Amino acid sequence: MKLDQIIATRDKKTVYKTDGLVIKVFNENHPKSDVFNEALNHARVEETGLNIPRVAEVTQTDGKWAIVTEYVEGKTLAQMMEEDPDNLQQYMNRFVDLQLEIHSKSSPLLNKLKDKLNRQINSLAGELDATTRYELHTRLDSMPKHTKVCHGDFNPTNIIIDKAGTAYIIDWAHATQGNASADAANTYLQFSLYDQRLAEIYMNLFCEKSDTAKQYVQQWLPIVAAAQMTKGKESEKAFLMKWIDVFDYQ
């Protein structure tokens, strides 16, 4: 494999392109189980019939674990939104439709979103006091338990549209099964972190298309804000804290 064309660099991985394939090479110390888990998640989602690039192999290169997937030639939806703001509404429509399509799938062996969120809240012992974690656990515990496929990081940079206009959803590292509104709350949060206007357009559209009450999605916001906090970005902390520090009615 020739690894010379880098298409993305992240903290824990480097992504290359070669011969119609994408090679995601993880850092040396990256847990092997995480790599296999990501590949397995991806494979499970493939089996739901969603239009996503296939996993080709899990391999090693220079002693580093790597996941090889099909390459899709095209633009991300994020790029298109930016380049063609006049048609934003239309892109957002497409965006929400794709997310709802994911939510319509089930994959019984995927990890449970609720378990993941509970673990994430627990891991915040340094950031949040016991009372706040208790409130978050209580809130999470009372939310309805569903089994819909959730992307986990559904944002316009993870959608590629090819020349023919076909959409491919990529990056299934965070895929779980759980409550679709939690997934939507996360997407809303991702938008809010850089453009509140897009966030509101998204929220209204999602609630309208999925026939969901806005309050119901909002109930997840303190929880997904806590999950986001586990990424440890100092710049987001004050913003997330404001979302987390709310009071359950008594």
Add this chain to the structure above:
Amino acid sequence: MAKKETQTPVPAIIDSVEALQAKMKAMREAQKKFSTYSQEQVDKIFFAAAMAANKQRIPLAKMAVAETGMGVVEDKVIKNHYAAEYIYNKYKTMKTCGVLEEDPAFGIKKVADPIGLVAAVIPTTNPTSTAIFKTLISLKTRNAIIISPHPRAKNCTIEAARIVLDAAVAAGAPEGIIGWIDVPSLELTNEVMKEADIILATGGPGMVKSAYSSGKPALGVGAGNTPVIIDDTADIRMAVNSIIHSKTFDNGMICASEQSVTVLDKVYKQVKDEFIYRGCYFLKSDEIEKVRKTIIINGALNAKIVGQSAYTIAKLAGVDVPEKTKILIGEVESVDISEEFAHEKLSPVLAMYKAKTFEEALEKSEQLIADGGYGHTSSLYINTNEKEKMAEHAARMKTCRILVNTPSSHGGIGDLYNFKLNPSLTLGCGTWGGNSVSENVGPKHLLNIKTVAERRENMLWFRTPEKVYFKKGCMPVALDELGTVMGKKKAFIVTDTFLYKNGYVNPIEQKLDEMGIQHTCFYDVAPDPTLTCAKEGTRQMLNFEPDCIIALGGGSAMDAAKIMWVMYEHPEVNFHDMAMDFIDIRKRIYTFPKMGEKAYFVAIPTSSGTGSEVTPFAIITDEEAGVKYPLADYELLPNMAIVDVDNMMSQPKGLTSASGIDVMTHALEAYASVMATDYTDGMALKAMKNVLNYLPVAYEDGTNLEARQKMADASCMAGMAFANAFLGVCHSMAHKLGAFHHLPHGVANALLLTLVMKYNAEEVPTKMGTFSQYEYPHTLARYVECANFCGIAGKNDQDTLDKFIAAIEDLKEKIGIKKTIAEYGIKEEDFLATLDEMVEQAFDDQCTGANPRYPLMSEIKELYLKAYYGK
């Protein structure tokens, strides 16, 4: 192999599932001991605990405010004081141990048992007062209680519980009867809720939902969003100041606290001026927006504003208000959940709406309740003479407390502004709020009430016409009363064509003429009288307007006359309703109309037979619908029965035989009935003996006066017996056999009678009849009593029964009754084709209920087959 240590020592600090389990195990032991305490011991503990909590009200209030950073010390003192004093006062004399009530006459007793281990989730808004409340009501009911405090308020909650525990133990309560989690976590809270016997879950919707999903019964309460309406008839000064008083109480942290005020247009300015005069601040439009974004974040309440003062909240929002501001008021328009001011705010922030009409105010309140306060509390300020508006408000609000002219924080918890609303710090919100109770929670919700019910007998009765006249030649003497005593003016005679044409009515008419009583006669009654016939009779009655009805004839004429009587007195009646079957005539769904208001009913039998002159029964056939209506109610009892043998001398042989054996069946079934009493037994025994001895004579020689007299008396006595004890499955089956195959009623009975007797006499029946007085299957012994009374005795009970049945068979033979259904010319294929339907209908017949053996349909079928084939 060493056995595992069963006695785990209880750790001093409860901070893990293992420690908690050990703690709860020890508490269960303590509760077991507590459950044996007397009312006196419990009341002493309740007193000591309430006193101790009351003494510590100020330190506890200070602790709560210091720890949670919310609320007002002075107001928390009141809450603690209230939780101790009002709860004690309300329940000090309440019986919570042992027998609560007893009614020896009805044999019923209510006994209180503790539930066991109560799990209590305590909120941060009222951490000490709720702890005092819940521990006190648990002590009063001999329960153990384990508290799961909120981490934000754990120290003060635990301290309140400790104070109550120490005082209770000092007063004699078992050690450790109150417990708590020292280091709260969701895992431990869930464990407590899973293991306890009941959950008192005061808390937010998340906690309440967890409680309900724990699988244990829960008394949970939820969010409130109390809307207030100020009507234009209200006392504005009182209204506004009550709202301020309530809304500022503990900085608005009571869940029943006012969240919005909807004011009628006419008094809006007056209300606003009063709020301003009393120190409230009306936010300007840009300030409203600032406060909106401060109090609610993503649709949830900002934790930083809960229980803070108006000034603090304004400062957070960047709004400048005087430091002593009591409430921040936002004049807003939308009641939709997207309006931040429409939420529950748990702080001195209030929404104010303007309404043009009372109806508009109601609509707004309804929406606010739907947004976030289903089942909790609503409030109305009004002149209480406005009954209509108040009723409409009460009908429309889906809240479990509807407070009128009352500050809702204080009003909702009860006993402060209304003294019949129970004091409580756990306010049930009904199913609207996902709760199992809709009232203020108290000790009664922590008790299992056992009902001890002893067997009691049904009240029985003996009912018969007020006048039963008998003896040869009694008719004209009896009829004399109609004129001389009762002063009747118009008599309507009902009879059949045969009797009319043969002059049987003449003596009656003569007597009536003699007394100057006008009369007319309807003589179109045919056997199995029809509704058409009864309607025609009724029409004539309505024209004639009699004050007296005289029925002359056999069962058909008397039944038809009874029906005409009903329709004459109550033209509106519905036969479907009147004919509805019942288990117990005193508990039937349909209430029979009152009879006798227009006409006095005289029944004169001409056959010895149905006994209809003294029974509350009548059967009518709706020939168009093909339905038979068997009517039964004591309202149908004739007022006067005249049993004069002179009317019976010319009965033809067939009638004498069929109706005579019917009398025997009445007597035997009434005697075997589960409802038989000594009163009916006497009548039945004498009747059956008369039949056995005199029916053959009357059959052979119709002119034999003595035999005719004895049969007339037998018929009437058997009638009285079954009018009160009812019949059995022989009649059920005979009704259907007669209806399907056109056999005379008496003959149908005769063909089944002895088969049913053998069936009923079974000492090990498949099922016995259900009736409190009917203790065990005893019908064999009952038939033996009948046999003995009739002079028949065998070497044992079974032998006696056999001989009795032989005597009845002999009687049947003497009066020309054939042996089988087949012998009456009913074709086998016709019989078999209708069999299943007959079986089901016979099973469902009104007579089946009194039978001593509850029949299976397969058993009825077998009896029918035996009666058909004779084997």
